[in-house]
Amino acid sequence: MRRALAPALLLVAVSGCEGSILPAFVDGIIDHGAPTSPGPGPGTTPEPTGPAACAPSASPLPTLTRLSTHEYRAMVADVLGVAVDPALFSRWTPVAAVHGFDTMSSARIDAQGFEEQFATADALATLVLSTPALTAHCPAPRPAQTPACALKAGYASTDDFSDAQDRDCWTYLDSGGARMAFDNMNARWRKEPDQGAYLWRTGAHPGSTVDAVRRWTAPVDGTVTLSGSFADADTGGGDGVLVTIRHAGATVFSRDLPNGGSSPFSATFAVARGDVVDFVVNRKTNASWDTTAFTASVALAPTARKQAWAWTGCVEPLVTRLASRAFRRPLRADEASEYQALFTTSVQGAATAGFAEPVDEALRAVLQAVFLSPNFVFKPELVPAGLEPGERSFGTASRLALFVRGSVPDDTLWALAQAGALEDEAVLRREVERLLTQDRARFTKGFAGQWLDFREAPAGALGASMQRESAAVFEAVLSEDLPAERLLRPGFTIVDAALGAHYGLGNTASTPMRVTSATRGGVLSQGSFLVKTGGGSEFRRPIHRGIWVLSRLLCRPLPSLDPATLEEIGNSFNTINRSLPLPEQMKLHRDSSNRCGGCHAHIDPIGLSLEQYDEAAQWRTTYPGGAPIVSDLELDGVRVRDPHELSQAIENTADFRACVASRVLTFALNRGLRSDEQCLAERLARPLDGSTPGLQTLTVQALLKALPLTEVRP
């Protein structure tokens, strides 16, 4: 049996299959969300007679879209200038594709999803804090100090009292500077030889010739706050005591206590590492009745290493640079002053709360706010009034960078935007070409990786090799400016030895190399496509492949299905005798009802003509059981017997190049095509001068057309 599938016929038939109007094939293997206002497919566009045919149509407002996870990731890496661990994004809810690309979604993020993004923003703040290059303009942080003794947030003379000198920074001395000895029997420190000078947990007694000195040593630089009290506790007589606190020799506090007198104390002052604070009890004229109750607590706030990091000169330039690049336009004055306020209050708050590095904690707050800002995660430059009038050039730069690099403008582009130079068409064209060369790999991954489904590697040990092959062939066709048709039959492929062996090619180098091949290299021979569509049951493979070819390569998405058809699909799967040869099973499926047959008459033959490739993308001539592989497709009046002939037949349709152009234009516009833009895509594919544009030329042209079309009024 032969099925005629001439383009016109195919179109009529697929139109008939368009029973429910909207082309809305979706997800995974099948293409594209529904454009809200679908123009006629490329094939139905009447042959334009002149420029008038591309007259603008009424333009609905573009939606406010959000960054895809891929864009966000690329942007933070570019803004920070460092590698960003992809694992930071593994918990992000994937952004669904709209019009075939994940760059056009405006779907909401729920609270749990937002918490994941918050965690990522915090990890990015950590990355900023641990990247010295980003803060090289700030004062050098103070060197970390080795504590002179045990570093604690607080010290207490009573709780810390022990039988060891220097424990918890406390030393027990006489005023001659000699260390006392511990008297185990009385659990107190004693001046030797004994002359009445003692220090115990809750008090002190001066000697007849020396004072009792309890010394606290500052372990690191910082600010100490002392509080406590002295009291002459033996009220039976005597002349009282003289109590003094000295810091590094200077008197901080001194009281002459009469018999029975007492005095609280408190003081706050800066200390350097190794500074000593002495709490001294002196006998005055005699040491009788001089038992003195004493308690002191010492709170220590170590000096922050980044204490000198002020807003002006350090934090402001950092935040301004990061936020401007992230928002893809200069930071506005009101935003900057809000960030300054957030930083300033956070520094104070963090210091009060006892954080060691209040500047880090405050900077973290500002960075979180930048990385989560709607100015960053949405794309206001693509909707009206999204930018200030003075930011027009930045909008152009951003839209250009989004398209080519899936990221923020690089330094060159940013500088041109700052200079307002992008109004000049020649400069703009030069920049488009420069970026497409410099960031070809990014463009390939972002655009072709989604269009042709290789951005994520297929499963299996050879998955990454297959992904590299698809990317390398696309890059080669692009860089050599070959016609888009060469994507189908390039005449070569670029594979590593493992994949070459899998394909039966003779290359042996372990790194990917170019191998001349008449059969491998084209999109329909690539492992990424064949493996991804090869999974599932044998019955589904030709269907998945057929739909993929129709929607991805010919831009003929299948219609969304009404419930009755879906019900039939469900039922039909269960009634087919799976022991029959595959083509017969599929014929039974088609014949089971007009509803199924209407579309599958077009899907199945395309898929069956690729059956020489098994689910692992290896070539075969018979099914595993020995049954022959038969293709019964006729395209353009040409019999299609195998995948090579299918590639050639698709290449010969009018639809393929127009489809490529409409995919590029859709990606560049960041929205679905309007009807006049369908016409524009057709023009890009087939210029009026009759030339055949190369893929690079076509891409540059599409972008230069798209930039003014996405220009928004401020």
Add this chain to the structure above:
Amino acid sequence: MTTSRRTVLSWLGVQLALPLLPSVAHASGQARKRFIGAYFPNGAHMPGGIDGSWTWADALQPLEQRGHRNNTLIVRKLFNGFPGHDPHWQNCAGFLSCEPMVLGDSSVARIGKTMDQVLADAQPMPIRSLEVGGIYYHVHQLNDHPGYSNDYLNRISWQTPDKFRSPIPNPAQLFEKLFGGQEGSAQQIAWLHARKRSVLDQLHKDATRLSNRLGAEYRPTLSSYLDTVREVELGLNRGGFSCTPTLAKPTQDFSNPDVNYVLRFQLMHQLVVLAMQCGLTNVATLMYGPGVSDHLHFPEVLGSGSGHHACAHHGGSQASITRLKAMNRVQVGLLADLLDKLKAANLLNETLVLYGSDMSDGNVHLPENLPMLVCGAGSDLKFGQELVPAARRPLSDLHVELFGLLGQSSVTSFGSGACRSTGQPLGLRV
């Protein structure tokens, strides 16, 4: 009662400052106040939709063994779904609503409000509801259904038709949500909360300014962003509860959904029960796996082998059937673990657990005679028995009856279209 609760807690390795909860024995007919909806994908081994392994002698054995037969009511002949909607998607997203997916735009999933969210509305709690799962997001590779968003496979809890509630997949994250878990002094932790609030305030300012700058057409997008920011802020402002576990945050690696599966859910159960015990929430949903996924194959218990979805499509292969049945038993063992913990916390008598799947016979995607259990305690319900209606009944009939038992007798109709409730009670009461 307090004693037994403390015993459990020490078994959990937790010390709690327990609020004084009334722990009166469940009086017959008194409304229960807590609900847990628990979903597993791909059905059980139920050949041709017949009961298969869904019996006391087979998959339900773990419940019997751990003394929960009298906490379990089997309900048969329930169906869910809509003609033409693949039950993997439809009956996952519609497990707790019997509402149809609104198809057409693959970027936005929409489906009617679910039962847990109706209950959450009815009884405001510090945490409106807890959603717990085992994997961040399952992307179905060969999704050839027009208009089917993967969201339908990943959420069973829908607050409004366009507002799903993503499950938390990691016990450490659930711990943080409930108990904080940051390091530092009380003052430092309080300041970290204040800082997060300041950051959210800043985002609020940014979004408001952007919204004012753009036309009215863009308000819905930004107001849904603001909505999310506010919800996160509300989570911070909860305050005022006195449950402070000294239990350390779980530290095991749960990043691979197939590793530590059983332990993951044991910890999740522990935390959900704690949250209820602490008076943080009365409503929770548990997703033991996303729809159509191959997770739930318990390699650490059953050894490596085919995934759950693959085994459910056994195609008559005895090896697959044997493995599927083994999976069913491990799965139901997890339900027994949840009931153990509810019982030990003295909460089982005031809680109803609805446990079930999107289909019965996964081999042919049959959404009839669903494997469905109602668990709890109390002599007023037919626990320990099997309820077999005379004819097939929509799952929404069970939802409506559960609403009544949970004090929401004003909900007399639920679900829509072919899946709309009939108004006839199933007869869960004795």
